[in-house]
Amino acid sequence: QKEVEQNSGPLSVPEGAIASLNCTYSDRGSQSFFWYRQYSGKSPELIMSIYSNGDKEDGRFTAQLNKASQYVSLLIRDSQPSDSATYLCASGESSGGSNYKLTFGKGTLLTVNP
Amino acid sequence: ETGVTQTPRHLVMGMTNKKSLKCEQHLGHNAMYWYKQSAKKPLELMFVYNFKEQTENNSVPSRFSPECPNSSHLFLHLHTLQPEDSALYLCASSQRGGEYEQYFGPGTRLTVT
Numbered sequence: 251q252k253e254v255e256q257n258s259g260p261l262s263v264p265e266g267a268i269a270s271l272n273c274t275y276s277d278r279g280s281q282s283f284f285w286y287r288q289y290s291g292k293s294p295e296l297i298m299s300i301y302s303n304g305d306k307e308d309g310r311f312t313a314q315l316n317k318a319s320q321y322v323s324l325l326i327r328d329s330q331p332s333d334s335a336t337y338l339c340a341s342g343e344s345s346g347g348s349n350y351k352l353t354f355g356k357g358t359l360l361t362v363n364p
Numbered sequence: 365e366t367g368v369t370q371t372p373r374h375l376v377m378g379m380t381n382k383k384s385l386k387c388e389q390h391l392g393h394n395a396m397y398w399y400k401q402s403a404k405k406p407l408e409l410m411f412v413y414n415f416k417e418q419t420e421n422n423s424v425p426s427r428f429s430p431e432c433p434n435s436s437h438l439f440l441h442l443h444t445l446q447p448e449d450s451a452l453y454l455c456a457s458s459q460r461g462g463e464y465e466q467y468f469g470p471g472t473r474l475t476v477t
Contacts, residue, residue: 254406284465292471293468293471294468296465296466296468299464299465345420351412353409356404356405356406357406
């Protein structure tokens, strides 16, 4: 059973701080990794994708991937109250042929306090 | 707006009803997905369609019946559902088979009474 593990939180940080969200995955064959943000009552919104080891930065967000440790993280710099949401980590792996599917974690609830 | 629309946004149905959920994507993608999101559980993949062909059925009960007439439209036909089927049903689309980013629609909040 392929799994993606996340700390459910809540993770609470003060406004302006760095929020660090972590994720581990079980399938060594996973090739693509995604972070989604989901506000309460809304659908998941893609924030970042990462495919190779190292860091990928996009504005205040940095995704980090370490395939040897099967570990993905998301850093949010200068956290804002509007960043308060559940963050979903997902890994993508082949399900046969050219077909891929995503396995999602349960999500980490982030609260940014003004 | 992600370019993926879903209707209806809310649905209440009895266990003997038949209803359908509709999804449309305006992104030029060729893969579409149905997911179920229940409280306290991870997103569960239900079905995958690539170029209108079903390529994944994640052991979904037959009371859920998908239909993909073309690469832009996806339906989920519902019949004789159970109360435990109450959940948020999400449609997503991506290029090719999903190793690329998936974009979600707003979802249909389904309540089975």
